[in-house]
Each structure stands twice: as structure tokens, then as C-alpha cells.
Amino acid sequence: MSSAPLVSCVISVFNGERYLAEAVDSALSQTYSPVEVIVVDDGSTDRTAEIAAEYGTRVRYIYQEHRGAAATKNMALRSIEGELVAFLDADDLWHPDKLTLQVAAVRERPEIDLCFTNYRNFWVPEMSDEEKKYRGHPLMSPEGAWSICTLLTRRSRFTRYGAFDEELRGYENITWMLEAARAGAVIEVLPETLMYRRIHSSNQSRERALDDEFFAVVKAWLAYRRGMT
Amino acid sequence: MDPDTRFQPTEGRTAARVIDGEAILIDLVDGNYYSIADVGSIIWQMIEARWTLGDIGLAVSERFGVGQDRVDADIKVFVDALLDEQLIEISRETSARADSPLDGGSNPPYAKPEFTAYRDIAKLLALDPPTPGGAQEFLWRDPDGNDTNGSTP
Numbered sequence: 001m002s003s004a005p006l007v008s009c010v011i012s013v014f015n016g017e018r019y020l021a022e023a024v025d026s027a028l029s030q031t032y033s034p035v036e037v038i039v040v041d042d043g044s045t046d047r048t049a050e051i052a053a054e055y056g057t058r059v060r061y062i063y064q065e066h067r068g069a070a071a072t073k074n075m076a077l078r079s080i081e082g083e084l085v086a087f088l089d090a091d092d093l094w095h096p097d098k099l100t101l102q103v104a105a106v107r108e109r110p111e112i113d114l115c116f117t118n119y120r121n122f123w124v125p126e127m128s129d130e131e132k133k134y135r136g137h138p139l140m141s142p143e144g145a146w147s148i149c150t151l152l153t154r155r156s157r158f159t160r161y162g163a164f165d166e167e168l169r170g171y172e173n174i175t176w177m178l179e180a181a182r183a184g185a186v187i188e189v190l191p192e193t194l195m196y197r198r199i200h201s202s203n204q205s206r207e208r209a210l211d212d213e214f215f216a217v218v219k220a221w222l223a224y225r226r227g228m229t
Numbered sequence: 230m231d232p233d234t235r236f237q238p239t240e241g242r243t244a245a246r247v248i249d250g251e252a253i254l255i256d257l258v259d260g261n262y263y264s265i266a267d268v269g270s271i272i273w274q275m276i277e278a279r280w281t282l283g284d285i286g287l288a289v290s291e292r293f294g295v296g297q298d299r300v301d302a303d304i305k306v307f308v309d310a311l312l313d314e315q316l317i318e319i320s321r322e323t324s325a326r327a328d329s330p331l332d333g334g335s336n337p338p339y340a341k342p343e344f345t346a347y348r349d350i351a352k353l354l355a356l357d358p359p360t361p362g363g364a365q366e367f368l369w370r371d372p373d374g375n376d377t378n379g380s381t382p
Contacts, residue, residue: 137260145353174354215246215253221354222253222264225347 005107006034007099008082008155012072014042016090019198020051023090024059032099036082038062039090042072048090070164070172077158086152091198094149098194102152105190113157113185114177117150119195127200144189148173149197161185171217178220182227230305232283236276237320247274254316254344262347263316268293269342271330272304278327279320282308292331293339300339307342314346 009027013020020039027037037059039052043066052061064075073087084103088094098117106112123131161180164172181187238245238254245254252273254263265273268289275285286304290297311317 210244210255212246215248218253218255218262218350218354219248219251219264221350222262222345222347225350226345 004032004034005084005103006036006082007032007084007086007103007152008076008080009035009037009086009088009099010073010076010080011037011039011088011090012042012069012076013039013044013048013090014066014069014072015044015046015048017044017047017051019091019200020048021054022093023088024052024055026093026096027088028055028058029096030094030099031096032103035099036060036080038076038080040064040072040076042066042069068166068169070166070168073172074163074166077155077163080155083155084152085155085158087148088195089149089197091200091203092149093196093198095192095194095196097192098150099152101190101192101194105188106152106154109188111186112188113153114146114180114187115152115190116144116146116187117190117192117194118144119147119150119197120193121197121199124198124200130199144191146174146177146187146189147195147197148177150195151177157185171213174217175220178217178224181224230282230308232286232301233281235279235281235320235322235325236308236311236317237279237322238277239315239318243316245273245277256314256316258315259348261314262350263314263344264347265342265344267337267340267342269307269344272307272342274330276308276311276317278325278330279322280325284325288329288331293337295339303341307344310344 011020011023011027016023024037024039027035037055039048039059039061041048041052041061041063043064049061049063052059062076062079064072077085084106086099086102102115102117106115157180161176161183164176166172168175242256242258243254244257245252247253247270250266250270252263252265252270254265254273255261256263272285272289275288280288282301282304286297286301289295289304290300293300308317
């Protein structure tokens with residue numbers, strides 16, 4: 001990476017009209033350059049396409065019939081051009097310096113395969129009661145959690161570690177990360193808070209809190225941790 | 230410890246599943262994760278089913294062909310450790326909810342029931358708030374000591 005490498009920012013969306021523009025704006029406002037922003041629409045039936053179109057050539061829009069989040073990201077990976085790739089959900093936000101700091105980290109240490117950052121949850125105003133209720137909860141205020149929306153990696157890592165498992169609905173991200181970790185990926189978590197995760201009433205992940213699949217992921221995590229010791 | 234005592238996972242604090250013989254526990258207050266395998270997993274399932282300590286000791290002793298005094302002593306250590314972690318509490322129920330989780334297969338070698346605690350995974354594995362009125366509500370008090378969940382310390 002002699003010159004500044006292109007970063008592809010993949011924003012996956014399904015009926016995300018409410019917050020999509022904020023997510024796109026945060027990607028377009030990065031202090032790092034060059035960045036290509038791709039909105040990958042998983043069959044939305046709301047105004048997602050219109051909102052993406054309002055950005056003109058600054059945003060590339062890709063549409064597919066509804067197939068789920070893993071298939072959406074995989075389709076994006078087949079069409080992006082960046083040497084580096086980062087992901088953002090359509091309801092979350094990046095700090096303007098996110099890519100600057102992460103690209104600097106992976107250029108300084110080329111051995112890094114997966115670069116995460118710290119992040120912070122924030123609640124929409126109408127859910128301030130829930131924010132008070134869960135303020136400081138260690139399971140919801142992770143420091144440096146492995147999150148797809150803080151990840152920066154090389155596109156080639158999806159060749160090395162494989163694509164997202166399209167059979168999984170909801171845990172495809174953490175499963176991919178664990179597979180990469182088991183395969184020996186070098187993982188770095190930057191201490192800076194560079195992503196803001198919006199908690200609202202329709203987070204898809206709410207419905208799976210503490211379900212069987214979550215425990216299965218935990219089991220895989222613990223097995224991974226045992227393998228490290 | 231009274232052999233007629235029944236325990237249960239701490240309400241609002243302990244979430245658990247047994248997957249392929251391994252019990253996975255999450256402390257929803259402190260964010261710690263636990264793994265319990267082998268004999269410990271069987272005992273955990275009996276605790277979940279509100280078996281008395283005496284019945285657990287007898288069943289494990291017979292199943293593994295180990296003297297009950299030894300098994301009872303091991304169970305006491307195990308239960309004390311679970312209590313120290315606040316993962317279980319005394320149950321007021323007066324009968325067991327389920328039959329023995331022991332199957333009729335061949336006996337694995339007996340080993341002391343133990344758990345492994347993982348105290349840093351909460352920093353890596355995010356969990357969302359549960360759906361209101363749906364999944365299990367989390368017991369949680371914020372670090373300022375405000376009781377936001379209607380519970381008392």
C-alpha cells in the first residue's frame with residue numbers, strides 16, 4: 001500500500017429510510033480519502049432507493065431481492081473496488097476520523113487482518129427510559145467489541161476466510177469473525193470510540209437477545225477462548 | 230448444607246442453556262460468562278430442575294459409581310462456588326420440575342464438578358436490550374447505584 005488505498009464502505013439496508021441518510025452522511029464525511037460508498041439494498045419496499053439516489057454519483061446503489069443480511073454483504077463484496085473494506089449498518093454512524101485512524105493502523109502494521117474500534121450505544125430520544133435502565137450495562141456497553149460496523153479489513157480476507165454464511169440469520173457477522181480468528185487472523189481493536197450504534201425500537205437484534213442462537217455463539221466464543229489458552 | 234435444600238438459577242440474573250452437554254451461563258448483571266461441562270453440567274441441569282442437594286448427590290453417586298460422601302463433598306464445593314458468583318439462589322419450590330437428565334449411556338469417568346469463568350468476554354460480545362415484553366428482562370442497576378429496575382441491592 002504505497003499510496004492511500006481505496007476504502008469501500010458498504011452500507012447494508014433493508015427498509016432503513018428513517019436513518020439511512022445519517023449513515024451515508026457519516027460515511028461521506030470521513031476525513032480519510034479515497035472512499036467509495038455503496039448502499040446495498042436488500043429488497044427494501046420503503047424510500048431507501050430514493051434516498052440513495054439523492055446522493056447522485058457520490059453513492060453507488062445496488063439492489064437485490066430480499067435475501068438477508070449475509071447475502072447482501074456478499075453481493076457487495078463481489079462488486080466493490082477497494083483494497084480495504086468497511087461496513088456500516090443503515091441506522092448507525094461513524095466518527096469522521098474512523099477510517100483515517102484505522103487505515104493508519106493497518107498501514108503501520110500490515111499484519112493486522114481485522115481492525116475493530118471501540119463504539120458506543122446511543123438511544124433514540126423516544127427511548128430515554130430504556131437508556132436510563134441499561135446505562136452502563138456491561139453486556140450492552142462493550143469496550144472494543146467485535147462489531148461489523150467497526151471492522152476494517154482487506155477485501156482479500158474474504159477470500160482467505162470465506163464469505164458470510166448465508167444460512168445464518170442474525171449471527172453471520174460474529175460467526176465470520178470467529179472463523180477468521182480461529183484461522184489465525186491478527187486482530188486489533190483501536191481504543192478510540194469511532195462508531196455510534198443507534199438503539200431503537202426496531203433493532204433486528206432485539207428479537208434475538210438471549211435466544212438459542214445467541215447461546216450457540218457464546219459457546220463458540222468460549223471454545224475459541226479456550227483454544228487461546 | 231441441608232440435603233433437602235433446592236436451588237435455582239438466580240432470577241433476573243442468570244441466563245443459561247445446555248448445548249451439546251455444555252452448560253453456558255451468563256451473569257446478566259456483571260456480564261460474566263461461564264462454561265460447565267461433564268458432571269458439572271449434569272448437576273447444573275438438576276439444579277435448574279429444582280432437585281434437592283440430597284437427591285442430586287444420590288443420583289450422581291449411583292450413576293458414576295462413586296461414594297456418596299465424596300460426591301456430596303464435591304457438590305458442596307460446586308454449589309458454594311455458584312453461590313459466591315450469585316449464579317444460584319435457594320428455591321422455594323417443594324418438588325422437582327423434571328426427571329433426571331442422566332441418560333442410560335455408558336459412564337464417563339467421574340470428575341469434580343467445576344465451572345470456568347470468562348470475565349472479559351462481555352467486552353467483546355455485544356448483546357442488545359431484549360424486546361420489551363418479549364425476551365427475558367435484564368436485572369441491572371446502573372453504576373451510580375440508582376435502582377432502575379424495581380429491584381433492591
